[in-house]
Amino acid sequence: MEQEHAARRILVADDEEMVATSLARMIHRRFGCPVDTVPDGDAVIHALESQSYDVLITDMAMPGIHGAELVAAVVKLRPTLDVMVVTAFPREFPYMEVIDAGATDFIIKPCAQEELAAKLLRILKERTLREALAEEKRRILEDMEALRQARAAQAYAEEKYRSLFEFSMNGMLLLEPNGLSVVDVNQTFCELSGRTRDEVLTRPIFELFGPEHGERLKEGLGAFVEARRGTLADITLQHPSGRTAILDVSVVFLEIGRESIGLVTLKDVTEQRELQRQLAERALSDTLTGLYNQGAFHTKLRGAIAWARRHKQPLSLIFLDVDNFKTCNDTYGHQAGDELLHRVGDVI
Secondary structure, eight states: OOGGGTTOOEEEEOSSHHHHHHHHHHHHHHHOOOEEEESSHHHHHHHHHHSOOSEEEEESSOSSSOHHHHHHHHHHHOTTOEEEEEESOTTTSOHHHHHHHTOSEEEESSOOHHHHHHHHHHHHHHHHHHHHHHHHHHHHHHHHHHHHHTTSOSOOOHHHHHHHHHTOSSEEEEEETTTTEEEEEOHHHHHHHTOOHHHHHTSOGGGGGHHHHHHHHHHHHHHHHHHSEEEEEEEEEEOTTSOEEEEEEEEEEEEETTEEEEEEEEEEOHHHHHHHHHHHHHHHBOTTTOSBOHHHHHHHHHHHHHHHHHHTOOOOOOOOOOTTHHHHHHHHOHHHHHHHHHHHHHHO
């Protein structure tokens, strides 16, 4: 008896009661699992609506809904159900038509019980394997979510999290914590830096970022080794094409068994920083002339007055007037006046 499948539930559909009963007894004897029987296709649908089954073994020629139409309806109702078709009329119900409707396997009557039992065993083993893979996938997704929420503070395991590392939208590096040499790099970082994997692995990490930001990164990583984690904002990375990427860098040092490894995550915030710059510029500037707007002018003026008072220094304020501006507007129109103000702003 295949006791490992005893928790499965099987539904047998055949309008010949003796055939259905004999088949159910054989399955229960071989696999130890509960088996229900129904006499027609309509009863199949009713049973599936009220009870969960793992496998349906069904005849094709029965009263009510039957044939490929029954298989298609069953698969739509219970997409994960395995369907084994048993028929004495292979010409009326062609193999390809039945499989295309969603059946898992096909067997022609009359058939030996050993053959049917072997096919059912294969279906149950494959079902167990699919469920094990689905459960493993669920666990991996849960682990990946936990890893994201903890900012990569979970232990890095090569086999389990390789896909997260390699296909992350952020650049990622693995560092040896003593010399801070790169031991692994993902494709995203290679694209950001414009270098191949071998080029990244065979040169010091700090050379990739230029003298100023490389030194800043080096100092930051050195401090993070002690603290075991840290972040650096606005580290620039120069691409060979001339494009400069602005990166936010987060570092966490993980203990994996007796070994320690540094996980560096580099998020490209170039577009975000450019948007912030534009918004700040718009908040301070007049869109027509490009000069400081009134709010920014008064802020600057108050600061200059406070500085002059504090240091007892003189302060001058120069007013400029555009002569006959109204005449320009009235003569040439407001569009010409706007162009004049724009050029005056450029001159200033």
